[in-house]
Amino acid sequence: MATPVTVVGAGLGGLVLARVLHVHGVPVTVYEAEASATARTQGGLLDIHPWNGQPALEAAGLIEEFRSLVLPGRESYRVLDRAGTVLLDRPDDGTGERPEVPRGALRQMLLDSLPDGIVRWGRKVSGAQALGEGRHELRFTGGATVVTSLLVGADGAWSRIRPLLSAATPEYVGVTSVEYFLFDGDTRHRATAEAVGAGSLFALAPGKGLLVYREAGGTLHTYAQLKAAPDWLAGADGAAVSAQVVAEFDGWAPELTALIADSDTAPVVRPLYTLPVGHRWDRVPGVTLIGDAAHLAPPNGEGANLAMQDGAELGQAIAAHPDDVEAALAEYEQAMFPRAGAEAGGEDIFDLMLGGDAPHSWVAMMNEAEPAS
Numbered sequence: 237m238a239t240p241v242t243v244v245g246a247g248l249g250g251l252v253l254a255r256v257l258h259v260h261g262v263p264v265t266v267y268e269a270e271a272s273a274t275a276r277t278q279g280g281l282l283d284i285h286p287w288n289g290q291p292a293l294e295a296a297g298l299i300e301e302f303r304s305l306v307l308p309g310r311e312s313y314r315v316l317d318r319a320g321t322v323l324l325d326r327p328d329d330g331t332g333e334r335p336e337v338p339r340g341a342l343r344q345m346l347l348d349s350l351p352d353g354i355v356r357w358g359r360k361v362s363g364a365q366a367l368g369e370g371r372h373e374l375r376f377t378g379g380a381t382v383v384t385s386l387l388v389g390a391d392g393a394w395s396r397i398r399p400l401l402s403a404a405t406p407e408y409v410g411v412t413s414v415e416y417f418l419f420d421g422d423t424r425h426r427a428t429a430e431a432v433g434a435g436s437l438f439a440l441a442p443g444k445g446l447l448v449y450r451e452a453g454g455t456l457h458t459y460a461q462l463k464a465a466p467d468w469l470a471g472a473d474g475a476a477v478s479a480q481v482v483a484e485f486d487g488w489a490p491e492l493t494a495l496i497a498d499s500d501t502a503p504v505v506r507p508l509y510t511l512p513v514g515h516r517w518d519r520v521p522g523v524t525l526i527g528d529a530a531h532l533a534p535p536n537g538e539g540a541n542l543a544m545q546d547g548a549e550l551g552q553a554i555a556a557h558p559d560d561v562e563a564a565l566a567e568y569e570q571a572m573f574p575r576a577g578a579e580a581g582g583e584d585i586f587d588l589m590l591g592g593d594a595p596h597s598w599v600a601m602m603n604e605a606e607p608a609s
C-alpha cells in the first residue's frame with residue numbers, strides 16, 4: 237500500500253494535491269487551521285491559465301466542473317489614470333483562453349470532490365520536528381500530535397513546515413494591499429460600475445493604484461495598493477484604515493474613490509511579502525512544500541495557478557512511485573524549482589504598476605503582452 241500522505245493547509249494547492257492522491261487511491265489527510273470552509277471569504281476572481289492551472293484541474297478529473305464555474309465576459313480589462321480617463325480598453329475576445337472563476341467557488345468545488353473526513357478543520361499546526369528516517373511529528377495548538385512518513389507543507393506564506401527544509405523567511409515588498417467590496421454596483425453605484433467595465437480595471441498612479449474585479453451579481457471587488465512602510469495601518473481599526481486610505485486617493489475621480497469610500501465591507505489590510513527569487517532547498521527525507529509555502533511571490537497572476545500545478549504534479553509523482561517516497565519528492569522538486577524561479581524572476585510588477593511612469597508603464601506592458609488586433 238502507498239505511504240499515507242499528510243498535507244498541512246487546505247488552500248488551492250493542498251486541495252488539488254489531496255484530490256489527485258484520492259483519484260489514484262493514495263490515502264491522504266489534510267489538516268487545516270480554519271474552523272470550516274466558510275470561516276473566511278475567499279477573495280476575488282482567479283484567471284486560470286491553460287499552461288498550469290487548467291492542466292492541474294484536468295489531472296484532478298475536474299475540468300468540466302471547473303468550466304461550469306467560469307464567469308463569461310470577464311476577460312476584458314481596462315487601464316485608467318487617476319482622473320478616470322480610459323488609457324486602454326480591451327474587450328473580452330471570447331476565446332475563453334484565460335477563464336475567470338471566483339476563488340471561493342473553485343475551493344468549494346475541490347472540497348466537494350473529496351470524501352468527508354479527508355480535510356480536518358480547526359487543526360492548526362504549531363510546529364513540526366524530524367524524528368529520523370523521513371518521519372516527522374506535527375504538533376497542533378492545543379497539544380495533540382501526529383506522526384507521518386510523508387509530510388507536505390501547503391500552508392502558505394507563513395508555513396510552519398518550511399523551517400524543516402529552509403531558513404528562508406518572507407520579506408515585505410514595500411506595498412500594502414487593502415481589500416474592499418461594493419455590492420450591487422450596477423444599481424447602487426452606476427458610475428463606478430461603468431468605470432470598472434465588464435472585467436478588470438487597473439486605475440494607477442505613481443505609488444498607488446486601484447485593482448478592481450467585476451464579480452458575479454455586479455459585485456465590485458477592489459484591492460487598493462499603496463507603496464508604504466510595513467507597519468502602515470498596523471493596529472488601526474476599520475474606520476481609521478478607511479480614512480487613511482481614502483486620504484491617499486484625494487483628488488482622484490469620484491467614481492473611483494467610491495470603490496473605497498462607499499465600501500460595503502470593512503477593509504482587509506494585507507502587507508505583501510515574498511520569498512527570495514529562486515528559493516530552494518536540499519532534499520530532506522519525507523517532507524516537501526508546495527505553493528506559496530515553497531515560492532511566495534508578489535501577486536502576479538500566477539500564485540494560485542502554480543500552487544495547483546505543484547499539487548497536481550506532486551500527487552502524480554507520489555502515485556507513480558508508491559513504494560519510493562524519495563523518488564517522488566525528488567522528481568517533483570526537480571521540475572518545481574526552475575519553473576517557480578522563472579515565474580518570480582521577471583520584471584518587477586510593482587515598478588510597472590506603481591512606479592514613476594504609472595499608469596503608462598502598465599499600458600506599455602499590456603500592449604507588449606497582447607498587441608491590439
Ligand SMILES: Cc1cc2nc3c(=O)[nH]c(=O)nc-3n(C[C@H](O)[C@H](O)[C@H](O)COP(=O)(O)OP(=O)(O)OC[C@H]3O[C@@H](n4cnc5c(N)ncnc54)[C@H](O)[C@@H]3O)c2cc1C
Nearest residue numbers: 245247248249269361391392527528537538539540541543
Ligand atoms: C492580493 C492578492 C491577489 C492575488 N491574486 C491572484 C490572482 O489573480 N491569480 C493567482 O494565480 N494568484 C493570485 N494571488 C496569489 C494566490 O492567492 C496564492 O499564490 C495562492 O493562494 C497560494 O495557494 P496555496 O494553496 O499555496 O496557499 P494558501 O492559499 O495561502 O492556502 C494555505 C492554507 O493553509 C492554511 N494554513 C496556514 N497555516 C496553517 C497552519 N499552521 N496549520 C494548518 N493550516 C494552515 C491556511 O488557512 C490556508 O487555508 C494573489 C494573492 C494576493 C495576496
